[in-house]
Amino acid sequence: MEDLLAELNPAQREAVEAVGGPVLILAGPGSGKTRVIAHRVAYLIKVCGVSPRHIMAVTFTNKAARALKERLKGIASAALEDLTVGTFHAICARILRREGRAIGIDPGFVIYDDSDQISLLKRAIVEVDLDPKQYSASAISAAISAAKSRLITPQIYLDSKQSYFEGVVGRVYERYQELLRLSNALDFDDLLLETVHLFRQHPDVLDRFQTRYQHIMVDEFQDTNVVQYEIIKLIAAKYRNVCVVGDPDQSIYSWRFADVRNILSFEKDYPEAKVTLLERNYRSTQTILEAAAGIISVNRQRKPIKLWTENETGELITVVETYSQQEEARFVTNEVEKLVEQGKASLADCAVMYRTNAQSRALEEAFIRYGMSYKLVAGTRFYERREVKDVVAYLRLIQNPDDSVSLLRVINIPPRGLGQKSLGELANWAGAKEISLYQALGLLDSTAEDKPALTPRALKSMEVFYRLMEGLIARSQEVDLVDLFDQMIAKTGYKDYLLSGTEGEERWDNVLELRTVAEQYRRLPVEEGLVAFLEGAALVSDVDSLDDSVDAVTLITLHKAKGLEYPVVFIVGAEEGVLPHFRSFDDPDQMEEERRLCYVGVTRAKDKLYMVRAYRRSLMGGSNVNEPSRFLKDIPCHLICGGELWSGEESQVASRLYSWDTEAEPVLSIPELKAGDRVRHEQFGDGVVIVYQALKDDAEVVVDFKWTGTKKLLLSFARLEKAA
């Protein structure tokens, strides 16, 4: 047990040993925070003799939860099955499955993701007689989510409405919750919110959890919201052994209603809290750390944490400007190739980070063309693909037939002749009776008095569908998850349906991949397996599926990169409008968050950092010329390497190192040209101008060269001569 502490520095040690009472750990990037959490749990178990079942550790992602458990296996061999480790959402889902009945939640509830939520909201909007064209479901969704994140129920919302729009939101919110209840479904926010309701309304239940979880730890505390903090406060109220770990400088989820002020609240709610600072960085070079400090120090509102390291100075930061996003991507692949050839890094050592998902496209194309393997974290997420959602919807329906979003999704897939009209009629009929759609289907042949106005054909079709589902539900009691999966596919004819459509093979492969996931749940009792499988499908994040064993370059958003580290990091799109994103221009608080986001990216790098920008970038169809990111200017000059220009090896597109001293671009003689002119290039030979586009002080031309094909060139750099 001594060696548990021997590997730690004094500050880390202090944090590990402070197991009685509240603790606030402010941990800078790379300061061994994950290590501290793991050692703290091990210390509780091995040294303090605390049973694992009395410990709860909340992580930000499922992957972090797995990593923590993995790490613990190495340190503490005790029985870890009883240890509670997971995200807030996963832990709350579990609590509600066991105890939700007390507040009227059926344990078979399904979890609605964003798109499920949007479809249900659209229905709610229509049902409260509002025009869905006038009110966007996503705007209302954001408002509702904001309300839920502040523990505001529809009643409270309506009672305190201050504007017409809030009145609208309130009405939709109210109906939306009713529809959720009818579908026996909870959305992401509900998982948290209902847990609070459960605890508040049933002190006896809360007491059981308080007694169970005598030690609580929360990672990434700066990114918790008010509801999450409330859950922690409720459970920790009895023993007050609560340890939160966070870094205000890495708070990047305020748009998801995370509230850094929770850190201040913590100090107020637990005045006796011990505060520990972890400031020694073990990850990055001096150079990288200094650059990070330069960037973050501009923020006004922050607790000064001063990071230091004994690591070596390391290499300078490479700041590069390329011509376009394609060139940017090519620069990255070229550079990675070079690093690999020189034996400086493996593919897996390298990560490319960007602000928006849309940026991944150009990168992906370059990697494919270059033949370099990469792993994209996200893209069209697996569970968001149409075919995967269809299959999941069928399975959800088997588990919980009341799930109306899933029912509407699949009732006409494959086509069963049930269009909007019939389904609208069914929905109205069910709505009037306040029953779920599935219940309505079950009543179709039995009700004598009021029948929905359906054509005999539609009626017949619905009955067939109902019997199909009844059959599958019956089967689900007898067979295991994989058998159920196969029978569902067979009985619904989904395979043939998929294969007859476009990209059928590819889509079918995805279904098979989903089946492979289902196999992991095969040994569980059927019902349990189905629930676990569906819960997994609802709560996975992209980072969770990041496979460390594959040798490939990682492409990832800055947000998702939080908590990760790589020897080599490329931050691309270092431009005004991209990073910082233009949506944050008019709000200083948001701008500070963009800066933190940049800081998070920079501090992911261990040895070598590249900051890349494109002179020209196409966004939403159009093409923009952006200034370099303001964050680049906050990196001290002496940390940036100057020297060679970067230009693509295949095309002579103008690219150059961004230089701070010379804002003015080198002035070369620019020949006056127009489309159709004959030109000569030193290297490419003779050609004809196809496209001429004037820019501010320059022009972009596309030239068709006789020998080398079409090239896009920037006039000021291309040294084109006008030929006679």
Add this chain to the structure above:
DNA sequence: CGAAAGGCTCTTTTT
């Protein structure tokens, strides 16, 4: 009713 085509809007970050 359903498939296909055309028009529309909205594009930040995600458990």
Add this chain to the structure above:
DNA sequence: GAGCCTTTCG
């Protein structure tokens, strides 16, 4: 540029 929605035609 993409997905979603509506319209149109078979």
